[in-house]
Amino acid sequence: MQLPNLSHLPRDSRDTLFLLAVIAWVVAPLTQQVPLWCSLVTAAVMAWRAVLAWRNQTLPSRWWLLGLLALCLGATLITFKTILGRDAGVTLVVVLLALKTLELRARRDAFAVFFLGFFLLLTNFFYSQSLLTAAAMLVALLGLLTALVNAHMPVGTPPLWQAARLAGGMALLGAPIMVLLFVLFPRMSPLWGLPSDAMAGRSGLSANMTVGNIASLALDGSVAMRVRFEGNAPAQSSLYFRGPVLSSFDGRTWRARQSALPRASRLQAELQVQGPVSRYQVTLEPNKLPWLLVLDATPQAPVLVGKRAFMTRELQWVLDQPVTELLRYDVESYP
Incomplete structure (x- = not known):
């Protein structure tokens, strides 16, 4: 040629x-x-x-x-x-x-x-x-x-x-x-790491979700929490852990309700449960979020050391501060 x-x-x-x-x-x-x-x-x-x-x-x-x-x-x-x-x-x-x-x-x-x-x-x-x-x-x-x-x-x-x-x-x-x-030269992340797409959503928990801002969904395989049940674990279909509830929508973004936290005692009295109880221990990884992940439904506050949990109107159990360190708590739920 x-x-x-x-x-x-x-x-x-x-x-x-x-x-x-x-x-x-x-x-x-x-x-x-x-x-x-x-x-x-x-x-x-x-x-x-x-x-x-x-x-x-x-x-x-x-x-x-x-x-x-x-x-x-x-x-x-x-x-x-x-x-x-x-x-x-x-x-x-x-x-x-x-x-x-x-x-x-x-x-x-x-x-x-x-x-x-x-x-x-x-x-x-x-x-x-x-x-x-x-x-x-x-x-x-x-x-x-x-x-x-x-x-x-x-x-x-x-x-x-x-x-x-x-x-x-x-x-x-x-x-x-x-x-x-x-x-x-020190390999400091993210300077030496590959940047991920800022507009790509990652599976996990978030306090809001904006329609149209997620170009793709990248599955995050990191550990979120570990759960250890006493006795037999509930059926797979019952393992729904309640975390954030995004109940406020302005036409573009879903957010968690910003209302004041009600008294837990009143909500606990209104929440009626029945059936067998599941007792388990959750070890939650630090996520800088205030939610305690528990199975539906959990009428009693999770047992923590040195912290106090509150129940919201959406039946969430939350702390008054984000989880910034490994957190372990005991829970009783009625799936």
């Missing part, structure tokens, strides 16, 4: 085509993570930019860019119901980088594309930290460094291998510092 001869092209066109190839390499792994429309729009815009560079034609007006930007913002909102969070943010960076290539009129625009490319390179590690991903991003890093060095080369048509050799030397000079920082 014979590579196309680019010697007849002006330097700006050759540099642009090389930069587009590097950007395509960076974006390619993300096509499995971003929506299909984002991949199609990015491919179309970059192909359009490549044709303009090949034919040495003028770039489109800013009205085209503003229109495409508005469409991409609207598509992102429709897809994710937000423009915040990891997935929506990566989608916007991908399309913004593609649109920015249609603005390559000055060196300042080129630098913006370079550094957007470096940032987008890092986002690949949000989804995969395999050796294959690391190798692919190392190639992308060398490509972006080569394009950056090439932009600083003197006028004329310097060979690309010369810029690549200089970029490789810069990468090798920085490698010892990278290794030193990797070994000695």
